[in-house]
Amino acid sequence: MIPEYLKKNLDLFRAGEYSLVLNRGETVFIEEDAEEGRAGLEGFFENDAIVFHFPEKRTLPYLDAQKRACQCADKFLFIKSDSDETWKLHILEFKKSIKYDKWKKARNQFKFGIMNARALAAFLKIEIDEIILETAYRNNWMPRSGLKSPTEMRAANSTSELKAYREWAGDFVTLEVDAKIQRFPHFKIQLDEAGNGKKVFV
DSSP: OOOHHHHHHHTTSOTTSEEEEOSTTEEEEEEEEETTEEEEEEEEESSOEEEESOGGGOOOTTSOGGGTTTOOOSEEEEEEOTTSSOEEEEEEEEEEEOOHHHHHHHHHHHHHHHHHHHHHHHHHTOOEEEEEEEEEEEEOOOOGGGOOSHHHHHHTTOHHHHHHHHHHHSSEEEEEETTEEEEEEEEEEEOOTTSEEEEEEO
């Protein structure tokens, strides 16, 4: 159940900024329109949730763009934990194709997404107990120059690219947040050729 104080805080937001999920198994269509094309994710929720649709356009206005602090992930999803007192924060980024430069940018968008989402949570009086990163994409990472394996990449002296590729292929993303290195779970969501997909959020 959504606390009454949280409902009142949400009432302060402009219409269309968020979707409130109150019924188990409810579906919310999460859509992204970008220069690379449109993408859509059909999200199914097992618990109460709040989906913020435009965080990448609503970063804290006093941040410095020159320091890339205005970069932000595409969507914030706050999902009620089973304890009924805390929330899981899912930070979702859409990418048409995953490659070295796109992944470097996504990592920065995740980092400042976490910081902006925590500010939003403080305003709403939401306590976050877990942060999960998610990437929805159409085209998987194909190593540069046709290199097909980490061994081939190493032979080509692509040390930084190899490190980034391994991180993408793994289950965690390592970021410096609050002046310390932290590992966050990372889930990959494969979209079809039209940019559509489905995901059950728990």
